Amino acid sequence: MSNSFDTIVVGLGAMGSATLYQLAQRGIKALGIDLLAPPHTLGSSHGDTRITRQAIGEGDHYTPLSLRSYEIFREMERLTETSLLEVTGGLMISSLSEPVSVVHVPQFFQNTVAAAQKFGIKHDILNAKEIRLRFPQFNVDDDEMGYFEYDAAYLRPEEIIRVQLKLAGELGATIHTNETVIGFEENAKGVEVYTNQGTYTAEHLVLSVGPWLTELLPQLQPVFKVYRQVLYWFDIADSFEQFAPPKFPLFIWQLKGAEAGVYGLPALDGPHGGFKIGSSNYLTEPVTPDSVERSVSAEETVEMFNSKVVRCFPLANKQCLKSAVCLYTVTPDSAFVIDWLPDSQRIVLCSSCSGHGFKHAAAIGESIAEMTTKGHSRLDLSAFKLGRLAE
Ligand SMILES: Cc1cc2nc3c(=O)[nH]c(=O)nc-3n(C[C@H](O)[C@H](O)[C@H](O)COP(=O)(O)OP(=O)(O)OC[C@H]3O[C@@H](n4cnc5c(N)ncnc54)[C@H](O)[C@@H]3O)c2cc1C
DSSP, X not given: XXXXXXXXXXXXXXXXXXXXXXXXXTTOOEEEEOSSOSSOSSSSSOSSOEEEOSSOTTOGGGHHHHHHHHHHHHHHHHHHTOOOEEEOOEEEEEESSSXXXXXXXXXXXXXXXXXXXXXXXXXXXXXXXXXXXXXTTSOOOTTEEEEEETTOXXXXXXXXXXXXXXXXXXXXXXXXXXXXXXXXXXXXXXXXEEESSOEEEEEEEEEOOGXXXXXXXXXXXXXXXXXXXXXEEEOOGGGHHHHSTTTOXXXXXXXXXXXXXXXXXXXXXXXXXXXXXXXXXXXXXXXXXXXXXXXXXXHHHHHHIIIIXXXXXXXXOSOEEEEEEEEEEEOTTSOOOEEXXXXXXXXXXXXXXXXXXXXXXXXXXXXXXXXXXXXXXXXXXXXXXXXXXXX
């Protein structure tokens, strides 16, 4: 079998599997390589669900990526008769009278409202009284405000990766799992990719290795830091209907006075599956996929319940039914890097996207396929250049 390809994609998580699917759709001879067998639970793309929304508070330049991703996720659902994106509505809560901890960026709430207005995204602005009437499960303070987005939805990350790889394979992509890329070299003719099992050549190389990025590119260690995140599923069996769709939306809540807010999703797996809640962590020491503590201690679970869950959702029980450790790979400005490697027109770097990338992954995959086939993407990726982080 020939070891020569048009494009090689290294890392087949959210970003790489989306890219491989888009390349295969374009008839590109593509090889995808992953050191494990995605979907798996050691990177950034597991934990049953991801939030997607359309008015993007991280910056309105993300909204076209999100809107296009909705279309591609829907197209994959039609092609495979699977459920990948379920609309529940989404509630963002923030205090406008007191500074609050930010999600990834200052003015997240205000940016969200502005993006909704700019792109005509259906939403309501709610005061505390209106939140309590519509969503009594949320224990808001009088000075907190809500933004409710009607089409906010949850995604099934593991299923999306499975579907993207299945479609890519059916369209002719070659997929090598349990094979590790250990290096690569660009020369006048193309790129050579070295793995623990062989050498491959290609016109283009896409690096979408998530939190393993600085293992392949150690020179980027000052730019990309990996932080341990914990997801919890707390018991709500006593009040299941209050925590299940259609009564309970997904949420992002910037908590006053706390070092970090909370986000979460409704109970999706029956009365005994719990509801999911997390709190983004950027404060502990950075980790690596090898060094990170993968188990969740009883102490941190109790701390999460006492400091956040009971305060926000008094109906929830303290019993934690399940937890998971996942990894954010974060840039100093919490934005993405989707760019050619410096001085290269052959190697594209796609970062793991600072804890908010899954919702955009389908359109990022399409954009990278366009970059490597046409030299540029239809959607504007100029905000995601590596050079902005040069310092
Ligand atoms: C707790 C948590 C909650 C999140 N919530 C949301 C959310 O609600 N909404 C949202 O939009 N985003 C969210 N995100 C962010 C989103 O999940 C990530 O941006 C996205 O999953 C990153 O995907 P990735 O493909 O870059 O990384 P990964 O999925 O980790 O994929 C990287 C792949 O590269 C492979 N690999 C690594 N090194 C090599 C090598 N040398 N050779 C071959 N293969 C290699 C790995 O095995 C892995 O499969 C969340 C992230 C976390 C951790």
